[in-house]
Amino acid sequence: MPNNEHFHESYRQLEERMKALAEVEGDVFLPNLTPEGPVEYVLICMEPSLGQWAHSPEDARSKVEAGFRNFLFSIEDFILHYCARHYLCEAGEHYHITDLSKGAMLVDHAAHARNQRYDRWYSLLQEELDLVAPSNAAIVAVGNAVAQHLERRKFQRPFTQVIHYSGQAAQARNMAVAGQEDNFQAFRDSVSLKEVVATAHGILSESGIPAHFREETLSRLAKSQLSLSRQKLIFHYKRAFEAIHS
Known part of the structure; x- marks a missing residue:
């Protein structure tokens, strides 16, 4: 079996185990975009x-079955x-x-017993990283909860934490x-909503998700704004990500 076919089959089998755990926990498994192969960077978010x-678990299951995927919805x-x-x-x-855990849930419920839930998902995260991230890949922990859990579990790889x-x-x-106020003021107008939407268009086109999801998302994004707060977020990510190369 060619290497890319072996990779995709291994990832598919891993997703089946992820889906099973999400269902045991009473949540809806929300798949990520499947990588084409090992990558240089992995960003680990929360849940x-x-x-x-989706407005209900039933709605979520229906959309996932129709091809909806994680990290393809909001301007953030x-x-x-x-x-x-x-x-x-x-x-x-x-x-x-x-995400560290991959069962979709209401934000109000996410903090409940998070450490215990992350513990149940940790071995699957490690399997995912073993498959997707070579030993020299850079790991980014997105959020305090992820960074703290990796530290608590004595995660063996170095990682960069971002907000x-x-x-x-x-x-x-x-x-x-x-x-960094002066640097931020010099930076803040260097990225436009049009550029972010153009990136979204490329990702959505490459993703293979159904056209109606793609068009709904692009229409919604075009009505968004790069508020001052979002500009600060981009500035933070820019500094943190560029520092990984320094």
């Missing part, structure tokens, strides 16, 4: 949220993609975004520019 892209999702493509990856490099892209972490965005 998928319900409430925006695509800010993370934009920054990974423009500030993290160099020419010919690739990245993979995943989570959720709007609930708005105060962290302000703190990220503290002491």
